Amino acid sequence: xxxxxxxxxxxxxxxxxxxxxxxxxxxxxxxxxxxxxxxxxxxxxxxxxxxxxxxxxxxxxxxxxxxxxxxxxxxxxxxxxxxxxxxxxxxxxxxxxxxxxxxxxxxxxxxxxxxxxxxxxxxxxxxxxxxxxxxxxxxxxxxxxxxxxxxxxxxxxxxxxxxxxxxxxxxxxxxxxxxxxxxxxxxxxxxxxxxxxxxxxxxxxxxxxxxxxxxxxxxxxxxxxxxxxxxxxxxxxxxxxxxxxxxxxxxxxxxxxxxxxxxxxxxxxxxxxxxxxxxxxxxxxxxxxxxxxxxxxxxxxxxxxxxxxxxxxxxxxxxxxxxxxxxxxxxxxxxxxxxxxxxxxxxxxxxxxxxxxxxxxxxxxxxxxxxxxxxxxxxxxxxxxxxxxxxxxxxxxxxxxxxxxxxxxxxxxxxxxxxxxxxxxxxxxxxxxxxxxxxxxxxxxxxxxxxxxxxxxxxx
Numbered sequence: 347x348x349x350x351x352x353x354x355x356x357x358x359x360x361x362x363x364x365x366x367x368x369x370x371x372x373x374x375x376x377x378x379x380x381x382x383x384x385x386x387x388x389x390x391x392x393x394x395x396x397x398x399x400x401x402x403x404x405x406x407x408x409x410x411x412x413x414x415x416x417x418x419x420x421x422x423x424x425x426x427x428x429x430x431x432x433x434x435x436x437x438x439x440x441x442x443x444x445x446x447x448x449x450x451x452x453x454x455x456x457x458x459x460x461x462x463x464x465x466x467x468x469x470x471x472x473x474x475x476x477x478x479x480x481x482x483x484x485x486x487x488x489x490x491x492x493x494x495x496x497x498x499x500x501x502x503x504x505x506x507x508x509x510x511x512x513x514x515x516x517x518x519x520x521x522x523x524x525x526x527x528x529x530x531x532x533x534x535x536x537x538x539x540x541x542x543x544x545x546x547x548x549x550x551x552x553x554x555x556x557x558x559x560x561x562x563x564x565x566x567x568x569x570x571x572x573x574x575x576x577x578x579x580x581x582x583x584x585x586x587x588x589x590x591x592x593x594x595x596x597x598x599x600x601x602x603x604x605x606x607x608x609x610x611x612x613x614x615x616x617x618x619x620x621x622x623x624x625x626x627x628x629x630x631x632x633x634x635x636x637x638x639x640x641x642x643x644x645x646x647x648x649x650x651x652x653x654x655x656x657x658x659x660x661x662x663x664x665x666x667x668x669x670x671x672x673x674x675x676x677x678x679x680x681x682x683x684x685x686x687x688x689x690x691x692x693x694x695x696x697x698x699x700x701x702x703x704x705x706x707x708x709x710x711x712x713x714x715x716x717x718x719x720x721x722x723x724x725x726x727x728x729x730x731x732x733x734x735x736x737x738x739x740x741x742x743x744x745x746x747x748x749x750x751x752x753x754x755x756x757x758x759x760x761x762x763x764x765x766x767x768x769x770x771x772x773x774x775x776x777x778x779x780x781x782x783x784x785x786x787x788x789x790x791x792x793x794x795x796x797x798x799x800x801x802x803x804x805x806x
Contacts, residue, residue: 386710388666388681390673391422391698392440393706398429398449402804403786406442408433411700411707412467413480413523413633413688417492422690422698423477424707425466432466432479432490435707437692438756439785446495453484453504461497463488468523468688470532472547478532480521487521487534487545501545501552508539508559516552518543519559523579523633523688525587527602533587535576542576542589542600556605563594563614571607573598578634578688580642582657588642590631597631597644597655611655611662618649618669626662628653633688635697643697645686652678652686652699652710666710673704683708728789732804735780741791741799743771751792752777756785779805 390404397407410428417423422435423445431447444459452462466488468480477490478500486502499514507517519538526532532545533555541557554569562572576598578590587600588610596612609624617627631653633645642655643665651667665678672682684703691697697710728739743750747770754763754777762782769775777789782805790800 386665386678388675388678389709389711390675391437391707391709392435392442393701393704396705398426398431398444400433400443402442402784402806403440403802406440408700408705408707410702411687411705412702413469414690414698414700414707415469415471415477416690416692416698417471418473418693420692422707423469423471423492424700425469425479427465427467427482430463430466432463432469432477436785437698438760439783441785445492446490446497451483453481453486453499455488455498457497458495461488461495463497468521468535470524470526472526473528478524478526480524480534482520482522482537485518485520487518487524487532501550506538508536508541508554510553512552513550522577523590525579525581527581527587528583533579533581535579535589537575537577537592540573540575542573542579542587556600556607561593563591563596563609565606565608567607568605571598571605577632578644580634580636582636583638588634588636590634590644592630592632592647595628595631597628597634597642610657611660616648618646618651618664620661620663622662623660626653626660633686633700635689635691637691637695639695643689643691645689645699647685647687647702650683650686652683652689652697671703673701673706675708678710726789726791726799726801728801728803732806733779734806735778736776737779737789737803738774738776739789739791739801740772740774741769741793743769743793748793753790753792754779754782755788755790762787779803 392406393408394404399407412427413425424433426433430451432445434443434445446461447463448459451464454462465483466479467482470478479488481488485506487500489498489500502518506519509517521534522537523535534543536543539559540561542555544555557573558569561574564572574593576589577592585602589598591598597610599608599610611626612628613624616629619627630648631644632647644653646653650671654663654665666681667683671684674682683701686699687702688700699708701708752765784806
């Protein structure tokens, strides 16, 4: 498939009565304007046009980004397929760097840029210090030590096949996705073989867990089950695997203890409708992640949507995107994607998506922005931008003076600065950002007329 520091306001000079009155007005205003609801919001964390540049946010480039994972420590790792690289993204700043690989394809082991990949598509973190990469066109599983960037071939051989065995004696055919079960095992969506393979990390032993190398769609145990180019795989950590069965347009469930495969949602018919179980429709589901709260999230690639499944009921709903491709940020219900491929989740339940057609890493969070499109112009003009020590801005307000909260968030939605201010129309407002780390941030001004303009800026 084509594929805080927290700053309190300085009281103005005046009588005790004036000061008390101002405090009361501020308190009432802040109570009124702090009650806005948190809504799922889509933003672009990193990437813009096609390329391989490192940098912050939109200054960085990707080329057909595919799989991604998080290390639980504030970083994403992306299998940048057409660049043949493993990229690192610092979530709080949007800073992108290259951990391993180079834009020259190959199969060489080595450290950092000395290593070679050939269309890495899947990536998993082992909960310790290593990444495992499904190197699709090399038909191999590669290991990357995060601290050094050292790459070794863990299993498989450049020649495609379906043999079980230890390490490089085993063979794969376009392994596309990979997950770690938290118990010492890797599971691989072996796309070309239509199989789910298991690797015991301690011994590097590869076995066929479910499916057969003939395409099919039947439920059943182990080899009696059928898949048709599975491209996504995740685990709930409690004994169940979930598979995005791409060409079958289905989400499959596998009981690890018995290898029993069942169909959770979707049918072989292409569609985009929400519903329960087989009533729901997908069009090329490709990535899948479990959120530890009984939900699955799926990148429905050809529908350009992010779908949610309630595991207990099989209910499928659309949480972001629409069938029309695009790159619109803002509230999830009005956002757009262009071929979303893979998805992962962090400890705060923020979702991250490789938006392959846009060559971007997108984020779905509960960060309340109060605007429909973060890429659209607002009433805030920040200068200088990028900033080093201080940002300045002017903002029109409806009354002579307005009570406001000035807030700065990092890309995860974490509040870094909050200041209570009384502002006048179009006055120059300055905010000290010297203590922020370099990266991309959101400035939000919450005004007592309930408007909440937002603008991005870069600290460097």
